[in-house]
Structures are given as C-alpha cells and as structure tokens.
Amino acid sequence: MAYNVVYKKSVERDLKKLPRTEARRILSQVEEELSKNADTYPVLKGQFAGLRRYRLGDYRVVYAVLGNEVLVLRMGHRKDVYKKEI
Numbered sequence: 186m187a188y189n190v191v192y193k194k195s196v197e198r199d200l201k202k203l204p205r206t207e208a209r210r211i212l213s214q215v216e217e218e219l220s221k222n223a224d225t226y227p228v229l230k231g232q233f234a235g236l237r238r239y240r241l242g243d244y245r246v247v248y249a250v251l252g253n254e255v256l257v258l259r260m261g262h263r264k265d266v267y268k269k270e271i
Contacts, residue, residue: 223255
C-alpha cells in the first residue's frame with residue numbers, strides 16, 4: 186500500500202537544528218521508506234503510545250499512520266526527540 190507523507194509544521198524547525206547534509210539524507214529516506222512500508226516499523230509505548238518510529242542511525246522520525254497518510258510529527262537526534270510532548 187502506498188502512503189502519502191505529510192509533515193507537521195514543527196518538523197521544519199526540527200530540520201533546521203540538524204546539519205544540512207543529514208537533513209537532506211533523512212528527508213529522502215523518509216519519503217522513500219515511509220511511503221511504502223510505514224506500517225511495518227515499531228509502535229512506541231508510554232507518552233508516545235500509538236505513534237511509530239523510523240530509525241536512521243542516530244536520528245529518529247516519530248510519525249502516525251492515519252488511513253493512507255503518514256503524518257510526520259518530529260525528527261531529531263535520538264537523545265532529544267523523545268524529551269518534549271508532540
């Protein structure tokens with residue numbers, strides 16, 4: 186099943202905090218992988234229960250699957266991405 190990838194407005198701020206090369210790499214991989222296999226990645230627990238994560242080395246993408254859309258909620262380094270509420 187093909188998914189349409191949509192970004193929350195705050196993701197733009199998250200990307201500005203990352204090095205430009207990493208941001209480009211993450212965006213290209215998110216578009217490629219999540220548009221195809223969004224429902225295969227792990228579901229989070231606790232504060233982020235029901236959301237999913239996509240792992241890219243030291244970076245994480247937190248997203249939700251809503252019908253045929255993938256809503257990307259947060260991107261960032263693994264040490265920071267789970268600290269604040271979405």
